[in-house]
Amino acid sequence: MTETKKAKGGNQIIRLALILFLVSAITSGVLGLVNMLTKDRIAEQERIKTEQAYNAVLPYDGGYTEVAFDQEAWPTVDSISAAGEEGWVVELTFSGAQGSITAAFGISSDYTITGASVIDHAETSGLGAKITEQDFTDSFIGQSEGMAVTKDGGTIDTITAATISSRAMANAANTAIAAVKALG
Amino acid sequence: MNLKQQFKEGLITNNPVLVQRIGMCSTMAITTTLFNGIGMGLSVLIILTCCNVAISALRKVIPNDIRLAIFVVVIAGFVTIVDLLLQAYIPALSASLGVFIPLIVVNCIIIGRAEAFCQHEPIGPSFFDGIFQGFGYTVVLVCMCLIRELLGSGTFGTGIFEIVNGALNVTLDGSAAGIRIFPEEFGATILIMPFGGFLTLAALLAAMQYALRKSDEKKARLAREAKVEIPAPAEATAKEDAE
Amino acid sequence: MNVITIALGAILMNNFIFSQFLGCCPFLGCSTKVDTAVGMGIAVTFVMGLASAICYVVNVLLVQLGLDYMSTLAFILVIAVLVQFVEMFLKKSVPSLYTALGIYLPLITTNCAVLGVVLLNVQNNYDFIESVTYGITGGLGFMLAIVLFASVRERLQFADYPESYEGFPIALTSAGLLALAFMGFSGMSIT
Numbered sequence: 001m002t003e004t005k006k007a008k009g010g011n012q013i014i015r016l017a018l019i020l021f022l023v024s025a026i027t028s029g030v031l032g033l034v035n036m037l038t039k040d041r042i043a044e045q046e047r048i049k050t051e052q053a054y055n056a057v058l059p060y061d062g063g064y065t066e067v068a069f070d071q072e073a074w075p076t077v078d079s080i081s082a083a084g085e086e087g088w089v090v091e092l093t094f095s096g097a098q099g100s101i102t103a104a105f106g107i108s109s110d111y112t113i114t115g116a117s118v119i120d121h122a123e124t125s126g127l128g129a130k131i132t133e134q135d136f137t138d139s140f141i142g143q144s145e146g147m148a149v150t151k152d153g154g155t156i157d158t159i160t161a162a163t164i165s166s167r168a169m170a171n172a173a174n175t176a177i178a179a180v181k182a183l184g
Numbered sequence: 185m186n187l188k189q190q191f192k193e194g195l196i197t198n199n200p201v202l203v204q205r206i207g208m209c210s211t212m213a214i215t216t217t218l219f220n221g222i223g224m225g226l227s228v229l230i231i232l233t234c235c236n237v238a239i240s241a242l243r244k245v246i247p248n249d250i251r252l253a254i255f256v257v258v259i260a261g262f263v264t265i266v267d268l269l270l271q272a273y274i275p276a277l278s279a280s281l282g283v284f285i286p287l288i289v290v291n292c293i294i295i296g297r298a299e300a301f302c303q304h305e306p307i308g309p310s311f312f313d314g315i316f317q318g319f320g321y322t323v324v325l326v327c328m329c330l331i332r333e334l335l336g337s338g339t340f341g342t343g344i345f346e347i348v349n350g351a352l353n354v355t356l357d358g359s360a361a362g363i364r365i366f367p368e369e370f371g372a373t374i375l376i377m378p379f380g381g382f383l384t385l386a387a388l389l390a391a392m393q394y395a396l397r398k399s400d401e402k403k404a405r406l407a408r409e410a411k412v413e414i415p416a417p418a419e420a421t422a423k424e425d426a427e
Numbered sequence: 428m429n430v431i432t433i434a435l436g437a438i439l440m441n442n443f444i445f446s447q448f449l450g451c452c453p454f455l456g457c458s459t460k461v462d463t464a465v466g467m468g469i470a471v472t473f474v475m476g477l478a479s480a481i482c483y484v485v486n487v488l489l490v491q492l493g494l495d496y497m498s499t500l501a502f503i504l505v506i507a508v509l510v511q512f513v514e515m516f517l518k519k520s521v522p523s524l525y526t527a528l529g530i531y532l533p534l535i536t537t538n539c540a541v542l543g544v545v546l547l548n549v550q551n552n553y554d555f556i557e558s559v560t561y562g563i564t565g566g567l568g569f570m571l572a573i574v575l576f577a578s579v580r581e582r583l584q585f586a587d588y589p590e591s592y593e594g595f596p597i598a599l600t601s602a603g604l605l606a607l608a609f610m611g612f613s614g615m616s617i618t
Contacts, residue, residue: 016250020250020253020254023242023254023257027258028500031261034264034265034269038268041273042271095551098447099547099550100551100552120279122282127216127373161373161376206452208451208452209448210448212448213447252507252536253504253507256503256504257504261500263499264500282550283543283547283550286542286546289542290503290538290542291539378446378603379610381448382602382603383600386595386600387596390596391591394591397591
């Protein structure tokens, strides 16, 4: 009696597992299809975003060439690209108030900032997210190493109620210049 | 159940946030600009409607023992599809909502509706349930956004509306600066911060409870009056008799 | 050093409830008594730590297979199975805790703090140690929040507030005030 019950229970479990497996398989199939259709577009969007950021911080027509740097010494720096003789674009990922921020800084050949642009961030919209606004990023232009936000006695605008995000950006700008200087 | 009834339930009497009190995480977290609120609301509406239809269609096949697991798989599937589509076509919204888009998977509204409604009802009503419940959720999000944005930073419709050279400009890429109602310095920035999320939702819930209580009281009073009216003539005649 | 920064951040500066709004449903639902709040906190911490560890491995696998678009689906399945497993384990080995937690255990599956921590681990590119640290300390932050809130809530019945605020609204308002207090931690940094 108990044996047949057990066998029945075993069958039941197999049946349930099969149904669950089937549903999961169909879902995965559909997801794979959607992924195939959107993959290129997502990659394209990412590329456009990065390209726009690069062009915004240091306009250069000749094409940016990535240069090698000491990744051990500059853990927050993702890449440094040279824009001919004009200068460099440094891309960094660092922590902001809520999550990581990815930003690009343009640096001229005399080591001043030519522009800043945020590529990706997870800051609160309406507060820390204001680091993407031009009013804020423009305050970096023409600055050189040793930048600090106004709240710390520096010259970079502090966004109201988003000191941490603003400070993170200022620190990143300093890191960017230092990393470029270290290239020699 | 007719459509009008379902509409009223989704929007007021059984509103997912204000009455069922589910899905509150995203309600408080992302309602800082109108762009976020509408984007999130519509995403949930679409996912909820799709899930409702799918689960209702499968309701006779899904074994009761593992229904939750199947619901979760179906929901996660639709959420990922919407997530990928947003990344591809409205990247600004995807960046702005961040982790809260995949988190729709565990938004209790969707699994709650599946459990409470779709596993018993045919496809038609489930479809409209998804639309109306999603709409009710969107309306609450939009209210939260309008209040927090206006009082917090003094703007209206950040990310969607802006005035350029005196003309109203509507954008869908989230870059619009919003219409300034009063200078930013006068805004209570605290309302944009987490505290403001809790406070605004509390105020909305309290307003809803007030409204529901008033309407209940009114109904009770009407019912009482209706009841009183019937014995009244008998009493009157009794009095007349006595006189 | 990084681990300490992550830990303090998850507990105080970026508390899951008060700053990121992750896990609000159980936070509001299971906080009427301090005892249940402690139990819930322990269970969530445990599941968050384990989920972070397992999902880290799952994510590495998915990325290598080029299937990272499936991550949300995979993570939620891992969490669901994990919660089921924890439930069976507790039922057999620690029945007292199992009965104390009761219906809250299966609810952890739909706790957005658990899925949230896993997704944030991926988003922030944490390595294994950092992921587990973030998971466990995020859970501890959740526990701190829910226990504090439960003790406030137990005293709410003696408070005098407008009738319309009865129940959820007054609870939310007090949670907001706690969030305000936690805001004092933001801006703290360890260098």
